[in-house]
Amino acid sequence: MLTPLFSLTQTPDELILKLHIPLADLSNSEFLIEDGIVYFGAPPYYLRLELPGSVVEDEDYIQFRLESGDMFITMTKSTPGEHFEDLDLLSRFVINPASKNTASKAGIQVLDSTAVPPEGKTDYDWFLELPEEINSVNNTDEDHMNVEIVKYPYGFAASKSGLFVDKPETCLPIDLPNPDFCPPLKRHQLQLQSVRDHFQAEHYVADYYETEVSANALRQSIPWVENKHGGPEFSDEYRYRLTVLSTHALPLLPPSPSDIDSTEEVKLEDTRTFVYLGLVDLLLAYTYDYRVREGDENCESGWVIAKIAATLSWLELFPNLPTLLRSFYERTLTYPLIRNWKLCRKVQDDVASLLQHENAKAWILYILLEIRRMLIDYPGYYIFVDLFLDDYIVWLQKSASAYILKHLGEAIVSVKMKKADVNLPLRKIEQIAAEALEEEEALAENLGGISLNS
Structure with a gap:
């Protein structure tokens, strides 16, 4: 399964999750919010996401919109006006399955x-x-x-x-x-x-x-x-x-x-x-x-x-x-x-x-x-x-x-x-540079005072 490209934005009262899923089989898709975690699946994409704040999990408060291979999911904040922090830190919100200790790569x-x-x-x-x-x-x-x-x-x-x-x-x-x-x-x-x-x-x-x-x-x-x-x-x-x-x-x-x-x-x-x-x-x-x-x-x-x-x-x-x-x-x-x-x-x-x-x-x-x-x-x-x-x-x-x-x-x-x-x-x-510059300026001044007739 592929993790879709996504982003999070907000208004004072809503949290918007944007998913880029151009290859998704939407006829076999599912979406669920439970205990502050979003579950989304639409082959070949799968995403499990911890939300940055509390939203209303009732389906009546969730809106879906498709546009050019992107899905926009609008969720209503539990507390209107609440500001959710650090929405750009995307890696922080993705929940991964427990991973095994992998072998080192490139000799590291x-x-x-x-x-x-x-x-x-x-x-x-x-x-x-x-x-x-x-x-x-x-x-x-x-x-x-x-x-x-x-x-x-x-x-x-x-x-x-x-x-x-x-x-x-x-x-x-x-x-x-x-x-x-x-x-x-x-x-x-x-x-x-x-x-x-x-x-x-x-x-x-x-x-x-x-x-x-x-x-x-x-x-x-x-x-x-x-x-x-x-x-x-x-x-x-x-x-x-x-x-x-x-x-x-x-x-x-x-x-x-x-x-x-x-x-x-x-x-x-x-x-x-x-x-x-x-x-x-x-x-x-x-x-x-x-x-x-x-x-x-x-x-x-x-x-x-x-x-x-x-x-x-x-x-x-x-x-x-x-x-x-x-x-x-x-x-x-x-x-x-x-x-x-x-x-x-x-x-x-x-x-x-x-x-x-x-x-x-x-x-x-x-x-x-x-x-x-x-x-x-x-x-x-x-x-x-x-x-x-x-x-x-x-x-x-x-x-x-x-x-x-x-x-x-x-x-x-x-x-x-x-x-x-x-x-x-x-x-x-x-x-040293200042002294050399002073000497150079003094030399230039002395040379400037020399007359060809002297």
């Missing part, structure tokens, strides 16, 4: 799989302090890289491992060397060193003084900032993807802070903090790319997003918000076309606004679908979809907490990044 080993309940109002410490060595680029101990015995997990919720052992060609888009045998702390140290090796002072100085290069990106309007109360428009392509992903099983998530004993010593990969921070990393990279391409399509977007987001290119697990923001600033000032501090600050503000938006989950879901499409369009980058995007898309709808996202946005607002905070000598470079 899922450690565990289970139905994940929504997370409530849990308070996270986004500023958890860590040992100094996590931000050190001087630790060159290679023991972990040479002894290939222990495999370390990566991907969404650190739930996958062993992908690159037998298929090394799949790790080409990933900058991390030998990813299966590199622990999280070492990944971060290698990523820091790589940024230092690739940072170009000349490019940074050029963008620092040639302000017109970043002017359009800084002026670019952002849809969720302009539309403070509305949500995005999902294309049929994206709704279809959400319908397909409704059967996607999530891996077992690490515990949330409320489930961890305060006296218990836990590893970074054993907490859920890095799952939320990895999402922010993706949002920052996407928003930077959106500003630079001025909202237009760009064939390089997949590369830009993967390069800026160390969650993707280095399989990073971020322990706290300052470390994440530091990584975003450093990578944005090192790899993409426009390398501008003010642009980084602007993007940080954009993402903070996104997380605090009243329709935050709908906007974030739309962005994740956009990133997914961009990564698929860029040759070789589909691996990131398997490692992260599909899981993030389903997790956001079924488990992620709007309360936690909002408070994470507030935490981002509170972080005032300074140039001294990043592991790049920006102030020193600016000072």
Whole structure:
């Protein structure tokens, strides 16, 4: 049986379910609402849907309309005027039959799989302090890289491992060397060193003084900032993807802070903090790319997003918000076309606004679908979809907490990044450039005062 493409909309008093069923045998169809669950069947289509709110289940209050292969089912709300939340999160409403634990695909080993309940109002410490060595680029101990015995997990919720052992060609888009045998702390140290090796002072100085290069990106309007109360428009392509992903099983998530004993010593990969921070990393990279391409399509977007987001290119697990923001600033000032501090600050503000938006989950879901499409369009980058995007898309709808996202946005607002905070000598470079410019201007002035007759 096929799950039909569907959408949910509402008026103050009604809920409308739209089903795209061009091949349906309506002479053999059935429809039932019972205990808040819709049952629809019309070969070859079948759908079992948990409604987002209470409706009158009496047949006299249900209307059907057919139009060009679409069926519109209008249901009356039990409480007129009630607003049903998050109607765009389609995967959240589909009820799937109990699925067996399937074999891993494409060499990705899922450690565990289970139905994940929504997370409530849990308070996270986004500023958890860590040992100094996590931000050190001087630790060159290679023991972990040479002894290939222990495999370390990566991907969404650190739930996958062993992908690159037998298929090394799949790790080409990933900058991390030998990813299966590199622990999280070492990944971060290698990523820091790589940024230092690739940072170009000349490019940074050029963008620092040639302000017109970043002017359009800084002026670019952002849809969720302009539309403070509305949500995005999902294309049929994206709704279809959400319908397909409704059967996607999530891996077992690490515990949330409320489930961890305060006296218990836990590893970074054993907490859920890095799952939320990895999402922010993706949002920052996407928003930077959106500003630079001025909202237009760009064939390089997949590369830009993967390069800026160390969650993707280095399989990073971020322990706290300052470390994440530091990584975003450093990578944005090192790899993409426009390398501008003010642009980084602007993007940080954009993402903070996104997380605090009243329709935050709908906007974030739309962005994740956009990133997914961009990564698929860029040759070789589909691996990131398997490692992260599909899981993030389903997790956001079924488990992620709007309360936690909002408070994470507030935490981002509170972080005032300074140039001294990043592991790049920006102030020193600016000072040297300013002195060189003064000398050049003085030389030009002296040369201008020389007369040919003197």
